[in-house]
Amino acid sequence: MNSDEPLWEIFIRSKQGLDHKHVGSLHAADAKMAIENARDVYTRRMEGVSIWAVESKNIHASNPDDAASMYDPANDKVYRHPTFYDLPDELKHM
Amino acid sequence: MQDETGLLETFDDKVAKEIKIEPRDWMPENYRKNLIRQISQHAHSEIVGMLPEGNWITRAPSLRRKATLIAKVQDEAGHGLYLYSAAETMGITREEMVDQLLTGKAKYSSIFNYPTLTWADIGAIGWLVDGAAIMNQVPLCRTSYGPYARAMIRVCKEESFHQRQGFEILLTLCRGSNEQKDMAQDALNRWWWPSLMMFGPNDDNSPHTAQSMKWKIKRFTNDELRQKFVDICTEQAKILGLTIPDPELKWNDEKKHYDFGEINWDEFWKVVNGDGPCNSERLAARVKAHEDGKWVREAASAYAEKRNRNN
Numbered sequence: 001m002n003s004d005e006p007l008w009e010i011f012i013r014s015k016q017g018l019d020h021k022h023v024g025s026l027h028a029a030d031a032k033m034a035i036e037n038a039r040d041v042y043t044r045r046m047e048g049v050s051i052w053a054v055e056s057k058n059i060h061a062s063n064p065d066d067a068a069s070m071y072d073p074a075n076d077k078v079y080r081h082p083t084f085y086d087l088p089d090e091l092k093h094m
Numbered sequence: 095m096q097d098e099t100g101l102l103e104t105f106d107d108k109v110a111k112e113i114k115i116e117p118r119d120w121m122p123e124n125y126r127k128n129l130i131r132q133i134s135q136h137a138h139s140e141i142v143g144m145l146p147e148g149n150w151i152t153r154a155p156s157l158r159r160k161a162t163l164i165a166k167v168q169d170e171a172g173h174g175l176y177l178y179s180a181a182e183t184m185g186i187t188r189e190e191m192v193d194q195l196l197t198g199k200a201k202y203s204s205i206f207n208y209p210t211l212t213w214a215d216i217g218a219i220g221w222l223v224d225g226a227a228i229m230n231q232v233p234l235c236r237t238s239y240g241p242y243a244r245a246m247i248r249v250c251k252e253e254s255f256h257q258r259q260g261f262e263i264l265l266t267l268c269r270g271s272n273e274q275k276d277m278a279q280d281a282l283n284r285w286w287w288p289s290l291m292m293f294g295p296n297d298d299n300s301p302h303t304a305q306s307m308k309w310k311i312k313r314f315t316n317d318e319l320r321q322k323f324v325d326i327c328t329e330q331a332k333i334l335g336l337t338i339p340d341p342e343l344k345w346n347d348e349k350k351h352y353d354f355g356e357i358n359w360d361e362f363w364k365v366v367n368g369d370g371p372c373n374s375e376r377l378a379a380r381v382k383a384h385e386d387g388k389w390v391r392e393a394a395s396a397y398a399e400k401r402n403r404n405n
């Protein structure tokens with residue numbers, strides 16, 4: 001492994017119809033080799049049907065210290081959830 | 095922005111509530127240091143652990159055994175990679191870790207400094223060494239650091255076949271000729287004690303345990319896990335019809351556990367400190383592999399660079 005081999009984040013779709021999910025990271029010289037390495041490392045037991053490799057430096061993350069101010073506003077908006085609404089039991093198909 | 099005490103309180107609170115710590119979260123410097131040491135040692139163990147078994151790939155007794163052994167050794171390479179990646183999220187680079195291993199600065203599990211003399215050793219390694227590793231690793235799936243816990247879940251999923259294939263090798267030998275059964279017994283005789291040493295020093299001699307338990311980096315103490323291992327393996331040995339090489343091994347009806355003899359701690363520390371039967375051989379093999387791979391790494395970089403220029 002060379003210091004100029006960038007780090008890649010690997011995402012795998014485990015089967016058609018599901019989202020790609022982050023599974024880990026690896027180093028590779030380019031995207032093609034990142035995907036080939038990801039196949040060898042993360043799909044030895046048919047764990048996936050599709051691989052995404054994203055160079056780690058291209059991922060922008062929210063700051064965990066901001067979690068309070070970022071997500072607090074969602075806290076008092078329970079009316080966004082279906083269970084907030086009071087409806088009679090005899091109401092069907094809703 | 096909180097001050098240090100506030101941050102530490104938030105951190106302790108998360109750990110107490112079983113909320114995972116993630117890479118960008120604030121963490122105490124010692125937590126980071128301790129985990130980097132633990133995870134990288136663990137990664138090195140997976141990588142060096144390929145060597146004793148790799149020794150038998152070309153001499154496996156059948157195609158089925160050969161294919162299985164290749165798959166197992168390949169898994170161990172993967173485990174090393176998952177763990178190196180998890181350690182990298184804490185701010186150490188891969189090169190630093192590889193360097194620590196190759197210069198002999200870093201430790202890896204001492205068990206891999208013992209030689210694999212016969213085919214039965216491959217069975218004993220799967221049964222006992224992977225067995226002990228699983229015993230250590232299953233609780234680590236709940237370790238407090240997110241990337242480490244996720245890596246361990248993946249590792250544990252893959253480990254179970256490792257132990258089963260080892261037991262199957264021994265079972266086959268034990269049901270074979272007298273010579274084959276003797277070979278299995280001989281392997282058990284040589285691997286039993288080093289396997290018990292895999293759990294580390296006794297609790298009262300293990301400087302990191304208390305803090306690691308508090309931080310939930312570790313979930314059980316060395317002695318707790320070792321006891322569990324002895325209890326389970328003693329029963330499993332009966333199925334093989336093999337004798338565990340410990341005259342003091344005896345069921346203790348009061349404790350509901352097996353009592354067992356004292357580990358040779360002189361041998362343990364000797365091997366840890368570099369003086370085991372294969373320490374220098376293992377390290378030399380890793381250094382050679384790294385140097386022999388240099389042209390491949392260079393070619394990959396040159397190829398990537400060329401393609402980038404043409405894009």
Ligand SMILES: [Fe+2]
Pocket residue numbers: 140169170173227249253
């Ligand atoms: Fe492993």
Ligand SMILES: [Fe+2]
Pocket residue numbers: 170224227253256
């Ligand atoms: Fe294993």
